[in-house]
Amino acid sequence: MTLVEWSSNLLLTAFFAYLAGTLLFGGAVRGNKEGSFASESRWGRIAITVTVIGFLANLGYFFTRWAASGHIPLSNMFEFTAAFGMMLVGGFILIYFIYRTPALGMVVLPVALLVIAYASMFPRDISPLIPALQSYWLPIHVSTVVIAEGILAISAGAGLIYLLKNVDMKKKSKQRLWLEILMYALFLVLGFVVANSYFMLTDYEAAFDYVDKEGEAASVVYDMPPLFGMNEGVALDESTMEPIFEVPAFINGSKLTAVAWSVIVGTILYGLVRLVFRRRVAEMLQPLVRNTNSQLMDEVGYRSVIIGFPVFSLGALIFAMIWAQEAWGRFWGWDPKEVWALITWLFYAAYLHLRLGKGWQGEKSAWLAVGGFAIIMFNLVAVNLIIAGLHSYA
Amino acid sequence: MEQIKCQCGHNNPPGTDLCASCGRPLTEKEKRKKLADMRYEGSARRSQTYNKSIVDKVWNFFSSVKIGIAIIVAILVAASIGTILPQQLFIPAQGEEAVREYYADVYGSFGAVYHFLGFHDLYSSYWFQALIGMLGISLIIASLDRGVPLYKSLKNQRVLRHESFMKRQRFFGAGEAEPDALDASAQELENMKYKVRREKNGILAEKGRFSRWGPYVNHAGLIIFLIGVMLRALPGFYIDESLWVREGEMRAIPGAPGYYLASENFEVTTYSGEGDEEVYGEALEEAGTVVKDYKTDAVLYQVPEGSPPGATDNLEKVKEYEIEVNHPLQFDGYNVYQMDYRLNELSSMTFALTNKETGESRGELTVDLSDPQHIYELEDGSTVELIGYYPDFSGFAENGEPQTATPIPNNPGFLVEMTTPETPEGETSFIVIRETVEPFGENEYKLTFQSAETRDVSGLVIRKDVTLPILILGGIIFMIGVTQGMYFNHRRIWIQEKADGTVLVAGHTNKNWFALKKELDKTTETAGLPPAADQQEEAKQKEKEGENRYDVG
Secondary structure, eight states, X not given: OOHHHHHHHHHHHHHHHHHHXXXXXXXXXXXXXXXXXXXXXXXXXXXXXXXXXHHHHHHHHHHHHHHHHSSOSOSSHHHHHHHHHHHHHHHHHHHHHHHOOHHHHHHHHHHHHHHHHHHTTSOOSOOOOXXXXXXXXXIIIIHHHHHHHHHHHHHHHHHHHHHHHHSOSSSOOHHHHHHHHHHHHHHHHHHHHHHHHHHHHTTOOEEEEEEOTTSOEEEEEESSOOSEEOTTOEESSTTSOOOSEEOOTTSOHHHHHHHHHHHHHHHHHHHHHHHHHOSXXXXXXXXXXXXXXXXXXXXXXXXXXXXXXXXXXXXXXXXXHHHHHHHHSOSOOOOHHHHHHHHHHHHHHHHHHHHHHHOXXXXXXXHHHHHHHHHHHHHHHHHHHTSOSTTOOO | OOOEEOTTSOEEOTTOSBOTTTOOBOSHHHHHOSSOOXXXXXXXXXXXXXXXXXXXXXXXXXXXXXXXXXXXXXXXXXXXXXXXXXXXXGSSOOSHHHHHHHHHHHHHHHHHHHHHTTGXXXXXXXXXXXXXXXXXXXXXXXXXHHHHHHHHHXXXXXXXXXXXXXXXXXXXXXXXXXXXXXHHHHHHHHHTTOEEEEETTEEXXXXXXXXXXXXXXXXXXXXXXXXXXXXXXXXXXXXXXXXXXXXXOEEEOTXXXXXXXXXXXXXXXXXXXXXXXXXXXXXXXXXXXXXXXXXXXXXXXEOOTTOOTTOOTTOEEEEEEEEETTBOEEETXXXXXXXXXXXXXXXXXXXXXXXXXXXXXXXXXXXXXXXXXSEEEXXXXXXXXXXXXXXXXXXXXXXXXXXXXXXXXXXXXXXXXXXXXXXXXXXXXXXXXXXXXXXXXXXXXXXXXXXXXXXXXXXXXXXXXXXXXXXXXXXXXXXXXXXXXXXXXXXXXXXXEOTTSOEEEEEEEXXXXXXXXXXXXXXHHHHTOOOOEEHHXXXXXXXXXXXXHHHHO
16 A cells, blocks of 8 residues: 555544544443443543544644655645644644543544544545645644634534533524524535535536636536536536525635535434434434533633633744745735634633633533534635635635 | 722722622622622623723723624625635736726626625725624633733632632532541642642632633734734835846845845646656656756845945845745745746847848847847848847737737847948848848848747746734744643633632633532542532433423422
8 A cells, every 4th residue: 555545534534533432422421320430431432542543543644744745734624624633633632631531532532523524525626735835844733723613613502512411402592593593504515515515426527618707718527517607507418406495706606516415415304313313303312411520611612712712822823924025025914824823822812701701601602612613614614615815725 | 989898808899790809799780690600700800890981982892792793704704705706816807997897898788896895806995894803802801801800810810718609619519527637638639739738728729720820811912913904004124026037147135135046947847647756657648748847046146235226236145045935045034935937938049131122141149038139230241230139029009119018028029220242322121030121122232031039038926024923923922822722721620718618619720620529529529528519410400300390290
């Protein structure tokens, strides 16, 4: 095997280990009917062992890819997103050894799985570094950011458990609605992975010529059947299906198509689950977190922010500014990615002030933690793919 | 308002909740609380005391955490709005009118509204800068309002506190103790790295007080950072200039008087996908050409001291440097960055003066495009006079005069008068690449293009930022403050023996109560003191039991 093959096999190993870990942690938290936790420590031990093995394989992926490409594998959308998934698990392992919280594994590992699966939807070729990225600040800046985001995401995991446990599923409320919307959002990511994998396996491709927003001729290749056509798009192959909707030039029809397919497939999956089980998804998860300690989850959520916030300040703002000063001659340029890093930072600053100054604990704090994760994901997904800027990778 | 005199005789400033000397509650509100509010040590905060004059109102407004958070959220929302469409800075259109049209054309009516509201240049708008300014003011006032009284009260702490103060701490215990329990506990606390102070019948053990300053230190760091950012608006603090320099050319560095920069060579390399770069093969196939590196071999010169301004005849060489992305040339506080390039710009063009009928040549002339001459003399007395040079010819004006769009030789145009022994009164001709115009009738001679030479142009940016050290200092102070406030905590233990022999034990920490409890338990056990209980937990427990009873009832 070449290093590159080693690297992808190790990532695959990690993926399956996390999958097994999820199920094992699920087994660990169920406890028994009397609510005693005799099985928790035994199952928990097996689960964490499998997770740690997966994490080691994941690190193996990271370093073999580093060796193969000659630069830290944090330079494109696939690499960055995969590393984010890895740090999510890393952050969880750290917290697990401090607080022994198997329920957290049951929530964080599937999210990490989704993130890694999402990452794999992007081109996995090893790409060369453009001149601006050739600096020792690349490993310093990007790895600190990815570690910080992994830790901050743990707080959202703890928050989610807190909410699953404490939101009353029997009574109609805003909280119940939002929690279910959150579950639905996870299904949409799954929808993207399923739709994209299907069309990837069936080798779907449709090329179009179109006119871009500056009025110039351009071409694009769809890897999903075109629901939304590009501005004045013309299919290069006659057998291509006719796009159902035409969009104005400033909207990218091919990206909108990917979003639409994710929504369609995600909604179908979600609908099926609801039809089969006839219960809200959050309600189905509730028994799994029955035995968790709310106060501990609140504490874990807060601790993660306490650790993640300074690391994020350092990596996403301070190191970022130093590098920007060195590469572009200005430490700050209101590039969309920079702005969203600032927004994330301001958001967690608000979280800390609300918690320490206004006594926002428990449920309010948990919602904030989940909101923080949403901002991080927005920065990762939307800012890279939709809002173009200096940092757009894909 | 008057000073508040406590029962113990200490005079406290108006607005004090807990007497700074003995710790007795001074206000009715404070007396009603079961546990003392120790957040700011019960000290008098200006914002909680005065609310009459306009100054009070402004002070109170900015010192509020709620307002601070509101400002943070407002900045957050505003900043995100600015990313919906690209900012003016990032669009190709230039000029007010063109920008307005660009937003309307490309983004439709949404773009037009976005532009109308000024969101296309959001981050330099007055209201956005005002928001940042308000955040700065809030940081300063909120820190002073809390930090100063907190500092005073922690600095003047007394060892002996009134019983009511100790009873109203979260950790409290009272009861019999071993005979020399005070000595033993002082010893034990010292072992655990507490600073122990004794006074008559009491002990105050304290550690990690500096963690209480954390929030104020990190806010100070942010304030310093913001001041640095503000200073950049003043002239001289921030220089931002650009310079295009051609290979073999030397130019004065804008913004850096007395300095000159020469480019000896400019080079671009692209990824080959071979050898070491074989791993990039697939990615390169997908992306086409990817630039690996571009750099300028630069030489920096300086006018020697005492030379008359503008004299360039005896420049001193300062240094040679390869300017690359991520590796700027640095000198005297300036940085020269490699930002851009233009390849193969025309540098000179060679023409031959030929007879149109016979094709016979009267000689060649080479025009150096960066330094065109007025008259070119050929071998047999023929001359070519360059009447006009238009580096980037863009068409004729209404009066027939040729126009140039830029000073860059993208499409050079020459207005020439050719004189030969055969045509002594001269013939006028206008020449652009692949086209010749003869404005005053048919000519006998023409200039035929022979060859051209090109060179690369390096795009550099010159920046000097005097505020950088201030920004770095602010950043470092912020990180120190965050660390000291978040990862350390301030623990205090009070022990006091009353006249009747009962011993009181109380403990307080700003966070991590669990760790304090452990140290407190260790002390009371080793020294034989009465154990301290968590009064807050007890209260919660009672509340819960109360609820349960209600449920049953």
